[in-house]
Amino acid sequence: MNKKQKAYAEKINELLKAEYPEVKIALEYSNPFELLIATILSAQCTDARVNIVTKELFKKYKTPKSFIDIEIEELEKDIFSTGFYKQKAKSIKNCCSELMSKYRGEVPADFDKLKELPGVGRKTASVVVGNGFGIPAVAVDTHVKRISNLLGFISSDDAEKIEFRIKELLPPSEWVRFSHLIATHGRNVCFARKPKCNECVLSKLCPSYKKQN
Numbered sequence: 784m785n786k787k788q789k790a791y792a793e794k795i796n797e798l799l800k801a802e803y804p805e806v807k808i809a810l811e812y813s814n815p816f817e818l819l820i821a822t823i824l825s826a827q828c829t830d831a832r833v834n835i836v837t838k839e840l841f842k843k844y845k846t847p848k849s850f851i852d853i854e855i856e857e858l859e860k861d862i863f864s865t866g867f868y869k870q871k872a873k874s875i876k877n878c879c880s881e882l883m884s885k886y887r888g889e890v891p892a893d894f895d896k897l898k899e900l901p902g903v904g905r906k907t908a909s910v911v912v913g914n915g916f917g918i919p920a921v922a923v924d925t926h927v928k929r930i931s932n933l934l935g936f937i938s939s940d941d942a943e944k945i946e947f948r949i950k951e952l953l954p955p956s957e958w959v960r961f962s963h964l965i966a967t968h969g970r971n972v973c974f975a976r977k978p979k980c981n982e983c984v985l986s987k988l989c990p991s992y993k994k995q996n
């Protein structure tokens with residue numbers, strides 16, 4: 784690993800930390816199980832919309848068993864506005880069944896075990912271990928994917944390659960927060976359609992400065 788590339792990534796990280804000192808995960812949850820469900824619902828949906836839905840959802844369903852016990856049609860109705868509701872309802876039910884059968888209803892604090900659950904990929908597993916259990920992980924969402932390329936960390940659309948690249952560039956203690964920093968920057972400044980390069984704290988370093996406008 785080139786020292787210059789690491790120093791560059793660390794500088795980006797420092798600038799973003801200074802810009803968003805209070806950054807945290809946008810999804811609302813009160814335990815790892817709620818975080819797991821919220822993250823499954825967040826696929827192709829904004830975190831703000833998921834928070835509106837889970838506010839009521841988590842009053843109604845508190846455990847994996849409660850999701851298993853209801854008819855799938857009812858769950859579909861409850862999560863309808865997050866989009867792809869049929870697939871998500873199926874994933875949630877299958878995931879909860881496996882949590883019950885393999886882990887006595889507990890969410891495992893282990894990336895590999897989480898990743899094997901139905902409806903859970905690398906991103907969801909990273910979000911849950913990182914934020915639910917404090918285990919270093921890099922969650923690659925659409926913002927992290929796009930902005931990692933704009934910043935020149937990598938030239939790839941492959942989420943797994945991006946995850947490993949960020950892990951090479953930054954120390955583990957920074958991984959979870961860095962995902963949030965990039966996602967926050969993507970929501971506030973570095974928009975996909977028209978990034979606000981003039982207002983960007985990374986403008987002096989970013990190789991894509993004004994190239995997307």
Ligand code: SF4
Pocket residue numbers: 933934972973974978979980983984985986989990991992993995
């Ligand atoms: S300079 Fe522009 S393209 Fe680069 S990170 Fe900032 S907003 Fe995005």
